[in-house]
Amino acid sequence: MRWPIFWIFWALCASQAIPIGFSSSELSHLAGDPVATHKVVLHISKDKADVGSLVLALFGQTAPKTVENFVGLASMAPGYGYHGTIFHRVIKDFIIQGGDFERGDGTGGYSIFDKKSFADENFDLHHDKRGRLSMANAGKDTNGAQFFITTSESSAHLNGHHVVFGQLVGGFEVLDLLNTAPTGENDRPVSRWAIEDADIFVEPPAETGSLGSYRFFMGLCLVSSVCYAAVQWNHRRKKVVITGFRSM
Structure with missing residues (x-):
């Protein structure tokens, strides 16, 4: 899951630097x-x-x-x-x-x-x-x-x-x-x-200063949370499968 997180982070950074539409x-x-x-x-x-x-x-x-x-x-x-x-x-x-x-x-x-x-x-x-x-x-x-x-x-x-x-x-x-x-x-x-x-x-107005930084940080936190939840869900799913195999 590390590579998807990296690319999402890169995309967020790029979106802050290059205005959409040009x-x-x-x-x-x-x-x-x-x-x-x-x-x-x-x-x-x-x-x-x-x-x-x-x-x-x-x-x-x-x-x-x-x-x-x-x-x-x-x-x-x-x-x-x-x-x-x-x-x-x-x-x-x-x-x-x-x-x-x-x-x-x-x-x-x-x-x-x-x-x-x-x-x-x-x-x-x-x-x-x-x-x-x-x-x-x-x-x-x-x-x-x-x-x-x-x-x-x-x-x-x-x-x-x-x-x-x-x-x-x-x-x-x-x-x-x-x-x-x-x-x-x-x-x-x-x-x-x-x-x-x-x-x-x-063109959406560019966000600068504390508001733009805050929204960027919150967006990054949201993406990280989703990725973490996906990893945990996948891990728990594997444990259920293994437990079921052992019980047979």
């Missing part, structure tokens, strides 16, 4: 970022043919209202949102922009909050990585539904003007395809690049 490769793109609370997978098509997915980590502790809005629109919870919408604007080595479910040209879309715009939460995070997920707007405190993902390593001039609330952690090959998509008037892609569907995963 692979090690995805986590590598979150270095220096705050806790990711959500994972959203956008399934992308080009002229209705599947090309892959954009995998986004959202920072719900840093920008809770902005994340709530994005998740609501991605899930179509209010009865409207991103499903079937296009990326209407692509500027190579700068951004890809989408989210206008109302008109599809960059002039429409609204939030889940009474279908109105909402204020900028903060500018704590910067556009200092390729794949930053940020809110598009028409000026201060005019956030609605439109968003963009950066395709350059740094776009510092956007800092203080657009709220960063997520980071691309997977599907960079799809981002590359969109980044180099041929465009026409108003930076609109010639082909129809669309969000067909979305999968949403909520």
Whole structure:
């Protein structure tokens, strides 16, 4: 019974170190970022043919209202949102922009909050990585539904003007395809690049400090107790069998 106990102990330790829902490769793109609370997978098509997915980590502790809005629109919870919408604007080595479910040209879309715009939460995070997920707007405190993902390593001039609330952690090959998509008037892609569907995963908040340690310790005690009980039960079962044999 020693090996099962070891592996259970190892699994418990690993579960404390690696957040459920993100692979090690995805986590590598979150270095220096705050806790990711959500994972959203956008399934992308080009002229209705599947090309892959954009995998986004959202920072719900840093920008809770902005994340709530994005998740609501991605899930179509209010009865409207991103499903079937296009990326209407692509500027190579700068951004890809989408989210206008109302008109599809960059002039429409609204939030889940009474279908109105909402204020900028903060500018704590910067556009200092390729794949930053940020809110598009028409000026201060005019956030609605439109968003963009950066395709350059740094776009510092956007800092203080657009709220960063997520980071691309997977599907960079799809981002590359969109980044180099041929465009026409108003930076609109010639082909129809669309969000067909979305999968949403909520990341359980990590437990830290005394509460997390206490629960880990209690869980370990519980596992040990179960294993000990199993050993004792097996031992007693063997004794019964042997006694029965001797009595014959």
